[in-house]
Amino acid sequence: MNITFIGVGAIGTLWATQLVQAGHRVQVITRAGTEVCRQLVLDSHTVTVPANQPQAITDCDLLMVCTKAYDVMPALQPIIEQLHPDTIIVLMHNGMGPHAQIKTLVSPSQPLLLATTSHGVFSPYQGSYQHTGHGETYIGAANQAGQQCAFVAEVLDHALSPVYWHEAIIHQLWHKLAVNCVINPLTAIHQVNNGALLSADYQDTIQLLCQELARVMQADGLATHAEQLKTQALTVARATANNYSSMNRDCYHGRKTELEQITGYLLARAAHHQIKVPTHQALYDAVKQREVQKG
Missing domain, CATH: 1.10.1040.10 (N-(1-d-carboxylethyl)-l-norvaline Dehydrogenase; domain 2)
Structure with missing residues (x-):
């Protein structure tokens, strides 16, 4: 799959690196928007992925939003109209609330999923991360269109198990x-x-x-x-x-x-x-x- 990440801090880096290793085409959108590639460092292993390419938005199958909770809306608002109608949006962040805002922003036909993970990731210094605790991940639909996307749990599970589809993700x-x-x-x-x-x-x-x-x-x-x-x-x-x-x-x-x-x-x-x-x-x-x- 073509998978684009917005937010490659601790959790974003963990998932991006695991999905690269699982064979997916991963790109990232960074805050500054000026880099053409980004080095992701997890457990002393470095993965280099394309950054800020136009097709990262228009051609992605799966958009993983792993920003701070207060950055979800500012990150998505400028690009939402550039997304393909079938692109699946996954929100994976701390706290609750942004999903209600995003539901008003996207078309009802745009699949929207919510995910939560208990994996532990530690940053010994800026830009480097360590996977310190193995956890589990739950994902489920935030709207009607998202209910057709249970297969995403299998995609993520193949990269970093276990991942469970949850019918009542809230x-x-x-x-x-x-x-x-x-x-x-x-x-x-x-x-x-x-x-x-x-x-x-x-x-x-x-x-x-x-x-x-x-x-x-x-x-x-x-x-x-x-x-x-x-x-x-x-x-x-x-x-x-x-x-x-x-x-x-x-x-x-x-x-x-x-x-x-x-x-x-x-x-x-x-x-x-x-x-x-x-x-x-x-x-x-x-x-x-x-x-x-x-x-």
Whole structure:
């Protein structure tokens, strides 16, 4: 397949390199748009792919959008009309929310898929990445046209297994969001790695966060409970104990975070259902304050 990537940070680099090795024709669109090729470095192996070629947009079969959540709309808006009507768009990013915007941007006949992955990728220095934790990937349809594209799960699975097609992908994204709502703000505010959250110091706060999450998720139609969410969050913290969350790194380096698409999305759904989530609100305010100070 002709596969084009927008966003070749940690997750984009992981998938792009694996798809090249699986025999696909991979190109990238970069932010600056000036490079003619891009070197992707994963686990000390370098793959060179074409960059910013006109046909990367017009001729691609699969468009993988792996940007930061707040960059999804700005990245897609300028090129959406150049895409072939049959090009399959896959959004793979942290948080939730951008898919609703993109659905209004694309034609109903343009296949739109959502994906989430638990693979761990670490950047020891800019432009180089290490695949630090093997995970799994779920993908599913965001619109009617996307429901005809379950074969994409097989394409991705062949490159980096396991990949599962999920009929209710929003539910899967919600569970990923729940974990992020616990781990990301706490590790960002306290500037600790994920494993630090396993200590007794954080358990009362994590319990409150999961109780609030469960109420909102239940109101949104998901069958879950606080103990299940707490187990999921602590399992991820344990599996990625030595890693720093993306929000932690963004705060550390004074960069914009994905707070609005993580905790912000939860707060919006809570407000919609008139559910109070004071613990999440306090974390949101603390990260926001940190962003303002750094900004």
